[in-house]
Amino acid sequence: MARIKTDLLVIGAGSGGLSVAAGASQMGAKVVLLEGHKMGGDCLNYGCVPSKALIASGKAAYGQAHSAPYGVANVDPKVDYAAAKDHVADVIATIAPVDSQERFEGFGVHVIREFGHFISPTEVQAGDDVIVARRVVIATGSSPLVPPIPGLDKVPFETNETLFELRDAPKHLLIIGGGPIGMEMAQAHRRLGSRVTVIEGAKAMANDDPEMAAIVLDKLREEGVEIAEDALAAEIRGKKGAIEVEAKDGRVFKGSHLLMAVGRKTNTERLNLEAAGIRTKGRGIKVDASLKTTNRRVYAIGDVAGGMQFTHVAGYHAGLIIRSAVLGLPAKERTDHIPWATYTDPELAQIGLTEAQARKKHGPALEVVRFEYAHNDRAIAERKTTGLIKVMVVKGRPVGVSIAGTQAGELINLWALVLANKMKMSQVAAMVAPYPTIGEVNKRAAGAYFSPRLFDSSKVKWVVGMVQRWLP
Template sequence: MKRIKTDLCVIGAGSGGLSVAAGAVQMGASVVLIEGHKMGGDCLNFGCVPSKSLIAAGKAAHATRKGGFGIAGVEPEIDYAAAMDHVHSVIDTIAPLDSQERFEALGCTVIREFARFISATEVQAGDTVIQARRFVLATGSSPLVPPVPGLDTVPYETNETLFDLREKPEHLLIIGGGPIGMEMAQAHRRLGCKVTVIEGLKALGKDDPEMAAVVLDNLRTEGVEIAEEAMASQIRGAAGAIEVEVQDGRVFRGSHLLMAVGRKPNIDKLDLDKAGVAYTRAGITVGADLRSSNRRVYAIGDVAGGLQFTHVAGYHAGVIIRSILFGLPSRASDHHIPWATYTDPELAQVGLSEALAKEAHGDRLEVIRFEYAHNDRALTSGKTAGLIKLMVVKGRPVGVSIAGADAGELISLWALVLANKMKIGAVAAMVSPYPTLMEVNKRAAGAYFSPRLFDSPMVKRVVRLVQKILP
């Protein structure tokens, strides 16, 4: 048995773990990085990168089919295997940045085994025991597969297997109407598949219902069947002929099945009890400083039980680097964390939704709305479906919801505003190039001031008085 002593042991080589390891080793700490599966983690190999690559393929097919602006649409010739080749070429292009070779070149000791705690200060990975001053658990999450009766008798996909398909599904059944389910539903529909989404409650149910409706209406227009209040109760059949029965008796039939009902934290292999690390089904229990009940052990990203996004893991990495390397207090917050669903139109959120803002602020809340249909760039490009909604309290935004083209890009401005506690006047004062979709943000901010300026008797009296006084 080999033994290593190190300043920092990072378990998990996804986006969060890699950020911590790279930052720590380049600033002088000794680092052991342990990964039992693929370098780059879920985001690179099974999540963000492949899903957005497939979405891009679907978008190209849709543009060809739809036409417009005087260009006749034609039915595209779709090579599903070639679309998947594009997916894997993007993964392969990014992979060297996350590779074992790169991190060894930076100075990390990289061990490609699953790790488990054997004491409060040691983990074992393969035939190596690592003793560390600090541990960072960045093991991420995996697809949650619920125990639906019959599921164990039929073939099914998750996001970890979907991108290995080579033949286009004739009819894809998707259980789960969250972001992953809806993104893959639209991408596959645009690539020529029949698609049925089966959701036990409401599709995109964690988002503002008004904003979600913008997305769902378009998906239905494109031919995606979305069945809500449809809790799966029985699954049966075989490859190419799968049936999903729901509690009210409806039966949905398709050729392939994708399970997209959520995620579970990757904690099973860690033997956390041996390290005195508290956890629940949601993940490792941490404070605002991202430390666990064992003060030597931090948890970041999905495994920490909060928002499950790649950029959150990266943010967490920056928070704990401050305390691990410099001994300075640091705390994570999520009030300024944006997220987006990359359907067409996109759906994005930062801060409080309208419902949560009303609950938190009551009558002090003002809700400002601006429709994409009033933006000139949206008109020129035919992307007029959508709106932005600002939740404002005493001149300060507390939440922003956007449904529409490039919502995932537009939300970044509001993440900056919330992170820095800026007032809405800062956005109103901004000058955007014309014509751009970014003007949606500026016009929405301007809509907050319009009634205060144009509908105010006091303002009118002051202006009339000044006009009389001025020479």
């Protein structure tokens, strides 16, 4: 058994772990990286990358069938589901070298392809090796949550870890769970020719602003996605190709395939956290504002830290770890500037407080600014006028932004910059956006904040009147 001493041990080669390993190694730290499964983690292999690739296939099919408004005849798309999955695999393969073992070994990282578990507060065993590290970063991510619904163990079902391996298009896909994964895959499969029913125990897209979520849900229903809300799954029965989901209220949904998309569980079961004195809390490892666990030499980042479960959050955490564990500088997590997006069509994006949250926190000090896509010339030109931006403003500073519409995931980037740097609406208004772009939506929202102050103000009109009298 080999004993390896290192400055930094990273457990998990997903987005966060890879970012820590690359940064620390290139800065001169001695780094060991453990990965017992696939390099790149969930995002590359089962999550963000393959889902967006399949969404692109669905978008292409939808475009062929809905081109008449642009003067191009509609055609019935000839969807080859297996070829669409080849596209997904090719996208993964194109990105994979960036996350490969060879690349990280080129950085000087010692990569060990084994799962690791603690055997003491300072030691981790991985296969035949024992690693002793000055600092440890747990970045093991999360996996699909499979709830104990009666009968589920007796029928075949998919999760995001198996869905992209399907080669034959589901005739009728049942999806339990109306969150981002469920809704993205619902629309993609509907556009690729499957019937789709989403079965949600409460409200679909419940973590988003209800007004904005309704814009997305209405579009999905218009495209033929059946969305059943308040339909808590109580029993599942059937066999391959013929599956039934019975809701608590007696409704029965029948389909050929079943996708479980009810959430995520953190990957901690292999770690033997007790041996290291590391406690868990809620759905993840307990961490403080510096992402340190109850073992002060061990950090937890990304999904496994039990907070917001997004790839970009893991990347953000990685930056904090580089600052803290590698450079020895203070670093504390904040979440008010973290955006997220759901890549349906139209897209839905959010940062900071929703309208309801802002009203609860700020009361009458809150101003809500609205601007509709229907007044954006580029959206009109492209016939993508379904959409809305809402900016929650307190004393001239945005505290939250909700966007539903085309390119919402791109538009939210500006507001991520604004909230991260505590900028004011006046600074957004000062921006000059090229015309015509969807990006003008952001500037027009800022303009909507200042318009009443400039054009409906008797004081401003009085000042302008005086200036006009005195100007030569």
